[in-house]
Amino acid sequence: xxxxxxxxxxxxxxxxxxxxxxxxxxxxxxxxxxxxxxxxxxxxxxxxxxxxxxxxxxxxxxxxxxxxxxxxxxxxxxxxxxxxxxxxxxxxxxxxxxxxxxxxxxxxxxxxxxxxxxxxxxxxxxxxxxxxxxxxxxxxxxxxxxxxxxxxxxxxxxxxxxxxxxxxxxxxxxxxxxxxxxxxxxxxxxxxxxxxxxxxxxxxxxxxxxxxxxxxxxxxxxxxxxxxxxxxxxxxxxxxxxxxxxxxxxxxxxxxxxxxxxxxxxxxxxxxxxxxxxxxxxxxxxxxxxxxxxxxxxxxxxxxxxxxxxxxx
Amino acid sequence: xxxxxxxxxxxxxxxxxxxxxxxxxxxxxxxxxxxxxxxxxxxxxxxxxxxxxxxxxxxxxxxxxxxxxxxxxxxxxxxxxxxxxxxxxxxxxxxxxxxxxxxxxxxxxxxxxxxxxxxxxxxxxxxxxxxxxxxxxxxxxxxxxxxxxxxxxxxxxxxxxxxxxxxxxxxxxxxxxxxxxxxxxxxxxxxxxxxxxxxxxxxxxxxxxxxxxxxxxxxxxxxxxxxxxxxxxxxxxxxxxxxxxxxxxxxxxxxxxx
Numbered sequence: 001x002x003x004x005x006x007x008x009x010x011x012x013x014x015x016x017x018x019x020x021x022x023x024x025x026x027x028x029x030x031x032x033x034x035x036x037x038x039x040x041x042x043x044x045x046x047x048x049x050x051x052x053x054x055x056x057x058x059x060x061x062x063x064x065x066x067x068x069x070x071x072x073x074x075x076x077x078x079x080x081x082x083x084x085x086x087x088x089x090x091x092x093x094x095x096x097x098x099x100x101x102x103x104x105x106x107x108x109x110x111x112x113x114x115x116x117x118x119x120x121x122x123x124x125x126x127x128x129x130x131x132x133x134x135x136x137x138x139x140x141x142x143x144x145x146x147x148x149x150x151x152x153x154x155x156x157x158x159x160x161x162x163x164x165x166x167x168x169x170x171x172x173x174x175x176x177x178x179x180x181x182x183x184x185x186x187x188x189x190x191x192x193x194x195x196x197x198x199x200x201x202x203x204x205x206x207x208x209x210x211x212x213x214x215x216x217x218x219x220x221x222x223x224x225x226x227x228x229x230x231x232x233x234x235x236x237x238x239x240x241x242x243x244x245x246x247x248x249x250x251x252x253x254x255x256x257x258x259x260x261x262x263x264x265x266x267x268x269x270x271x272x273x274x275x276x277x278x279x280x281x282x283x284x285x286x287x288x289x290x291x292x293x294x295x296x297x298x299x300x301x302x303x304x305x306x307x308x309x310x311x312x313x
Numbered sequence: 314x315x316x317x318x319x320x321x322x323x324x325x326x327x328x329x330x331x332x333x334x335x336x337x338x339x340x341x342x343x344x345x346x347x348x349x350x351x352x353x354x355x356x357x358x359x360x361x362x363x364x365x366x367x368x369x370x371x372x373x374x375x376x377x378x379x380x381x382x383x384x385x386x387x388x389x390x391x392x393x394x395x396x397x398x399x400x401x402x403x404x405x406x407x408x409x410x411x412x413x414x415x416x417x418x419x420x421x422x423x424x425x426x427x428x429x430x431x432x433x434x435x436x437x438x439x440x441x442x443x444x445x446x447x448x449x450x451x452x453x454x455x456x457x458x459x460x461x462x463x464x465x466x467x468x469x470x471x472x473x474x475x476x477x478x479x480x481x482x483x484x485x486x487x488x489x490x491x492x493x494x495x496x497x498x499x500x501x502x503x504x505x506x507x508x509x510x511x512x513x514x515x516x517x518x519x520x521x522x523x524x525x526x527x528x529x530x531x532x533x534x535x536x537x538x539x540x541x542x543x544x545x546x547x548x549x550x551x552x553x554x555x556x557x558x559x560x561x562x563x564x565x566x567x568x569x570x571x
Contacts, residue, residue: 179435198428
């Protein structure tokens with residue numbers, strides 16, 4: 001790629017990203033913030049599926065743990081936000097290790113069902129342990145993130161916080177894929193026996209990836225809590241886990257930036273279609289089905305394939 | 314004293330290994346050793362128990378009885394990856410290349426057992442992570458040249474011809490610098506000319522100091538082995554040089570059918 005083209009390929013999306021929140025309505029910017037949060041949580045689900053072949057329906061639990069840790073430590077205890085984020089990550093990865101160690105010996109549908117069970121257990125505990133989570137009443141009064149007195153207290157400001165974080169995490173993920181561990185992951189996906197015969201500890205690697213995925217879910221949950229300043233059990237039900245899985249599949253699990261496209265699709269498109277009136281839910285569902293059938297590798301995969309074909313010509 | 318012991322003790326020692334599937338006794342108290350630096354053959358007709366024995370040595374199967382020792386250490390209960398890290402590397406009867414990875418990446422991963430960077434270091438692109446990546450590239454390029462794969466390095470491994478996939482697997486094993494390289498029927502699917510090339514390659518690797526255990530039913534290939542064990546109905550019925558084996562009455566009956 002020539003330097004000019006490279007500049008265009010990176011520059012145009014950057015300019016769109018940087019100017020969009022200033023021309024879009026507050027409501028759209030709010031949706032874009034959610035797209036950023038969902039990108040972070042969905043990235044965890046996407047690489048589990050794409051690199052390890054693990055279908056996870058438990059991401060809502062880790063998203064919830066991050067949110068409740070932030071609510072607990074920052075609202076109840078008055079501690080600074082990094083404490084909430086770190087506590088969420090520590091608790092999530094701990095639980096992921098504890099639960100992942102036995103269930104990651106399963107595979108395929110059985111593993112998917114085991115993660116679904118984890119998702120449902122999480123949902124029930126968030127509701128029943130109301131002494132901790134506030135149950136349906138939730139926990140309010142979560143402070144904004146405000147480093148050096150600058151509060152990220154509007155959708156516009158939060159937009160410029162959440163997307164750089166998402167980008168940083170995407171870069172870290174890219175680094176991981178192009179390293180010893182990343183090669184081992186991709187090898188394990190293609191042939192687990194051969195990978196083991198070259199010294200890859202498959203089970204350990206899967207558990208580590210499950211922990212990493214949980215850490216991403218938790219980080220997104222903490223940011224979510226700081227953004228909406230109120231968390232309740234409704235936000236961490238199993239349908240949230242399905243959304244994360246859906247965005248991963250739609251965006252494409254084999255490209256690093258696929259989850260960004262998937263997250264934009266499931267947050268912005270339904271709102272944009274709502275102007276169609278009652279029929280919008282039907283149109284969205286039809287769009288979902290069409291996307292899954294026509295683009296088996298997701299938006300990311302389709303764009304990458306188109307790009308490669310074009311480059312080959 | 315210790316020096317003497319090392320030359321006497323084989324690199325791999327299989328002792329009294331028995332295994333059965335249901336009521337079928339596949340292996341009956343099998344004993345054999347692979348001396349360090351040797352090119353040892355294990356032959357036998359179909360159904361003799363070669364693959365079962367191979368899987369037991371490499372850790373894909375636990376024997377019901379007996380022990381497997383590697384460099385004097387009991388590894389009978391060690392998982393596959395622990396054995397690999399100790400230097401025992403195998404290939405598969407049907408080549409198991411990483412199909413979506415390029416040939417280059419297939420070879421790069423051969424280094425895995427020697428590297429130690431962790432997930433977090435890899436994400437942060439640490440110095441160690443970068444050095445390891447560089448090392449993997451260098452080793453893959455060297456092996457690619459050596460095994461005649463330079464032309465296909467960037468192609469997905471699933472898209473190269475079957476004979477070449479076998480070579481990719483072998484080269485990947487070579488990159489891992491094994492103490493013992495175990496090859497499972499490496500000549501299946503190859504034509505006579507390719508088998509000839511494989512023979513030369515194995516001799517060359519062996520001369521460079523890699524101990525090889527070759528499991529095959531292909532007499533033309535096993536000829537390269539300095540010592541051969543014949544497995545028949547789960548027991549070792551003869552051991553010795555190939556010329557000697559060919560004269561053995563029981564072997565002729567059981568294996569050659571003459």
